[in-house]
Amino acid sequence: MTEMPSLTGHRALPLLDSDVLRTFVTIAESGSFTRAAQQVFRTPSALSMQIKRLEETLGQTLFIREARQVRLTPEGEVLLGYGRRLLKLNEEAVTQFLAPSLEGRVSLGTTDDVGTRILPGVLARFARSHPAVHVDVVVGNSATMLQRLDAGELDLILITAGNPGQESRGEIVHSEPLVWVGREGGVAVQRSPLPVALAHQGCAWRSMALDALDNAGIAYRIAYTCEHSAGQEAAMLADLVVSPYPRSLIRAPLRRIEQDQLPPLGDYQIALVKRSDLSETGDALSGYVVDAFGERHH
Template sequence: MTEPSASLNHRTLPLLDADVLRTFVTIAESGSFTRAARQVFRTPSALSMQIKRLEETLGQPLFVREARQVRLTPEGEVLLGYGRRLLKLNEEAVTQFLAPSLEGRVSFGTTDVVGSRILPGVLARFARSHPAVQVDVVVGNTATMVQRQEEGELDLVLITVGNDGQEPPGEIMHSEPLVWAGREGGIAAQRAPLPVALANHGCVWRRAALEALDRAGVSYRIAYTCEHCAGQEAAMRADLAVSPFPPSLIQPPLRKLDHDALPALADYHVALMRRPGIGSAAEALAGHIVDAFQTTHG
């Protein structure tokens, strides 16, 4: 990377715009101008213009454009580290002056599949903006989370709900189709009856899979049941079964299966439910959750 000229000083150095930095970081993390555009609610061409101006300002190429994705140049990797730190510092500075000082305790329930997706980032940002608030996190299945909220134990719950034609409870954070997943190069999908790994009763993924198999007249056996999706992943990795799974959670050595004998599956939703009368601290955490889903999924 080219060293900055010694003749430059603090009065002539350009300032990096926070909005442009946010665009740059989003593109770098998503690996695509198109995906990043959906997340920041702009067009890919608008993002391209922002990056072009940023590259001109810094005098360095930041991305290598490839057919279906973009990747960072060495200069871009350096800027990514700076960009993340600058955006975090900007958030902390603004919060220090604009966010009211909150104290108290928030009880938050989530399913394991949802919590593992957004919880680390949400808790980290919330702790920086509201360090005096204690957050109690409970992980369990959807039915348990809803019941505990109805009993007044949980302020906020993130649950998975099906696409059954009824109005979903709470505020929809994310929607995604379910697909069949299994091990890359595995033979579980070719076995008869079809071995399936499912979550316990009450899981919307389980219901969607069984309804689809019954409608299609596919012979199957429930080979494994488990409380958490990690158990389903273990059965798939061992090539002992296939499972209904969201595409966003499928990682090697697992893959989406396109076997002709496997019926199409319905969508599922992630919903945020708020207990009536929750305080300011819980509302603030809810805001962080909403922001996390908008940033992650657009």
Template sequence: MPMTASLPTGGALPLLDTDVLRTFVAIAENGSFTRAARQVFRTPSALSMQIKRLEETLGHPLFVREARQVRLTPEGEVLLGYGRRLLKLNEEAVARFLAPSLAGSVCLGTSDDVGTRILPGVLCQFARTHPAVQVDVVVGRSVELIRRLDEGELDLALVTAGNPGQEAWRGEVVHTEQLTWACREGGIAYQRSPLPLSLASHGCAWRDTALAALDRAGLPYRIAYSSEHCAGQEAAMLADLAVAPFPLSLVRPPLRRLGEEAGLPPLGDYQVSLIRRAGGGDASETLASHVMSAFGSLRH
């Protein structure tokens, strides 16, 4: 049913907020408030309030909410075209008048589980504000990233805290999250004995935490699959061949979190640290601030 909107006194048309337009475009392109919220680093409820105000301003519903997704109304499809053009024009105008104050290159190392969550948004924002800086990204195991940073190959490294050989004082904790047991929805791998595990390679804090917890609980297990990347762990879970210790935010359908019915010991929290190379320079420090801001947004 069409919404109603009236012009303010004097007939002046309202202005569209670029931040709200960015939210609208993100939802339209993702087909989901939840996925869009991760992209713009806000909560789904905050996005919902923005869209409600936008719909009230324009006097038309913009989305049709369905069970698992949202789709654009005809009016929403029209606004999407305008929104993309307005955002691009805004970026061009800002870039025209704000000469880049930073130049050079930064090399950032990250583990794959961290990179998939925050890097797209960080790199996009950093490229808009500092287009003259080249950012190189290296994905690898935390222990390997620390070695490469110490050898001067990396300027920054996002690593899982508590890895073997990593001094506790190194780096700044930027993220804390619950580590949980996960399996495929409807799967039976967790019912097998010994418990089949899908783990990261030796030297991973998740691996050490999970094995220590199972040993303390006296539960029999076998390491069925081992991978350097969390995508390998996930593949074994999706095939219902094993269970794995996983960050709670990465447990998404068709995976599920194992509850008390599995009888598995709690794993507690794990932390992500940001380590800087001494003398990395202004570009490195600026990128570090973007990374920290992105993780801070995840907590709100």
């Protein structure tokens, strides 16, 4: 922890040391001084001294120490958010100057759901660290993305896992509940047969929704079939239909339909699939994609 001299003569605020922040974040994520010490190759007592000085500097208790674990105080939780962001920014700054310069093109395919929502942040962050790389983004359904990857046209793809007839491939990077959604105050959910908007055949959301309705004995009609979630969203906004939708994408005036009105759908997952001969540039981009999904869970 260092204190910067002030040109005005006033006592300046202390600077948070990256090494101490890394220790703090590691303890918070592992829930143990002992496990954290093993990860950063120091003794638990050395880590304890670092945290004690950090708590004195900030004038706050950061951890509640219990018999078998430590957990964060409310102040510690606030610092954890700042700590992660500061370490990430530090990594970006160092990478800018020290990482080998990557060049060339990389092509990324994604389906039209959660993947498209994380891409702006991913691409902006990647461009800051690797300005000489050109990224081509293609949006389509999972089956098309897999075909294009296998044909060598795409380097890495984000697809919905578990689509009917689709083999299990890649790394699961995101999982969340699929829920029934309609317009706030709308009447579509009260109609019989139930009007639903779905993607085309071969989509996991479609099969999950139809299986749930069939098993619950609910009469329905497929009022709209649309490849893109924006089309389903438009039909819901017009209060013409209800639709299966990822919980994280719900925005007013859309709302989640109460669970006692329609049957549960379960979770859906997104997988990241890479070509076998992925370049160093493509591998770097895949790391940013995985990190972005990880941040959604914090």
